[in-house]
Amino acid sequence: MDLQLKDRVVLVTGGSRGIGRAVVDGLAAEGARVAFCARGEEGVKAAEAELTAAGADVAGSAVDVADGAAVATWVAESAERFGQIDAVVANVSALAIGPGEENWRSSFEVDLMHTVHLVEAALPHLERSDAASITAVSSVSGREIDFADGSYGVMKAALVHYVSGLAFDLAPKGIRANAVSPGNVYFDGGVWQNVEQGDPAFFATALGLNPTGRMGNPTETAYAVIMLVSPLASRISGTNLVADGALTRGVQL
Numbered sequence: 001m002d003l004q005l006k007d008r009v010v011l012v013t014g015g016s017r018g019i020g021r022a023v024v025d026g027l028a029a030e031g032a033r034v035a036f037c038a039r040g041e042e043g044v045k046a047a048e049a050e051l052t053a054a055g056a057d058v059a060g061s062a063v064d065v066a067d068g069a070a071v072a073t074w075v076a077e078s079a080e081r082f083g084q085i086d087a088v089v090a091n092v093s094a095l096a097i098g099p100g101e102e103n104w105r106s107s108f109e110v111d112l113m114h115t116v117h118l119v120e121a122a123l124p125h126l127e128r129s130d131a132a133s134i135t136a137v138s139s140v141s142g143r144e145i146d147f148a149d150g151s152y153g154v155m156k157a158a159l160v161h162y163v164s165g166l167a168f169d170l171a172p173k174g175i176r177a178n179a180v181s182p183g184n185v186y187f188d189g190g191v192w193q194n195v196e197q198g199d200p201a202f203f204a205t206a207l208g209l210n211p212t213g214r215m216g217n218p219t220e221t222a223y224a225v226i227m228l229v230s231p232l233a234s235r236i237s238g239t240n241l242v243a244d245g246a247l248t249r250g251v252q253l
Contacts, residue, residue: 008033012035014065068117092114098150115159136160
């Protein structure tokens with residue numbers, strides 16, 4: 001199936017590893033041109049080199065997304081580099097789990113406000129696209145109360161609400177907005193690998209909650225994101241696509 005992504009320009013935050021890297025890989029494989037960012041310059045440059053060597057038209061940048069001005073600058077530079085912006089994918093999380101004001105502040109500034117800053121900076125460019133979309137990576141922790149309640153879960157829930165509002169407000173302009181809520185996603189260097197190594201008992205408990213008997217991988221979540229970015233999803237806006245392997249039990253009505 002042709003996802004109609006060839007030569008589309010997509011911006012992805014947190015694109016050097018994990019879910020974000022899988023999203024960049026998948027978009028590039030479909031012929032999209034991709035600008036991506038992450039905080040660590042070394043990881044960004046390594047990812048950019050690998051993708052470029054494989055023939056992808058990508059540009060990686062080291063950006064601290066907690067800095068709204070830096071996000072706006074990156075968006076402007078990406079638009080100048082590629083000549084347009086058709087879609088944005090907000091993927092970065094502070095992963096600030098637990099009590100304390102610092103976790104609340106980090107979750108607010110990184111998870112929520114980086115998405116707001118990304119959208120606001122990209123909006124003038126998206127308005128000129130004939131297939132514009134906004135996709136935010138949330139979490140099942142925003143859908144139900146689990147070990148990550150508090151700042152992390154609250155901000156992930158706020159992301160879904162924010163995106164739903166965008167979908168309604170921007171529909172007359174032809175801009176779609178959706179969220180993807182993954183369950184446990186395991187990858188090298190990721191949070192669940194760290195838990196597995198540092199707290200194997202908790203890891204075993206979390207793993208046991210998955211009725212599939214395993215955690216997800218980045219490519220599985222990236223598929224959900226890429227399908228929503230695709231112009232073929234022209235009638236899908238305002239949705240929260242749960243990609244959790246039936247981990248959560250809630251019924252979406």
